Amino acid sequence: MVEKTGIRDVKEAMKRLKEEGYTNIYTWEDPPNAYYNWHTHPYEEVRWVLKGEITIGTKEKVYKLKSGDKLKVPAGTKHWAKVGEEGVVYLCGSKI
Numbered sequence: 001m002v003e004k005t006g007i008r009d010v011k012e013a014m015k016r017l018k019e020e021g022y023t024n025i026y027t028w029e030d031p032p033n034a035y036y037n038w039h040t041h042p043y044e045e046v047r048w049v050l051k052g053e054i055t056i057g058t059k060e061k062v063y064k065l066k067s068g069d070k071l072k073v074p075a076g077t078k079h080w081a082k083v084g085e086e087g088v089v090y091l092c093g094s095k096i
């Protein structure tokens with residue numbers, strides 16, 4: 001489920017992710033219309049959008065994330081991602 005945090009400040013978002021137990025937190029940027037085909041991650045992953053939009057799809061649901069939105073993807077969940085027409089900047093983190 002998408003959490004509408006409204007937070008777009010990288011320092012505040014990083015602080016909150018650390019408090020939630022995420023590690024390996026980094027900022028990532030994708031160009032407009034970038035696409036990641038179906039894949040999985042070995043750990044729970046989080047994506048926190050700071051600027052732009054990205055759509056992440058699982059077999060169960062499609063999530064559209066906008067600036068300030070956060071999505072947790074459970075370990076082993078097969079998913080894909082498509083970046084919006086403006087590109088996107090987001091935080092990534094893992095929970096081991």
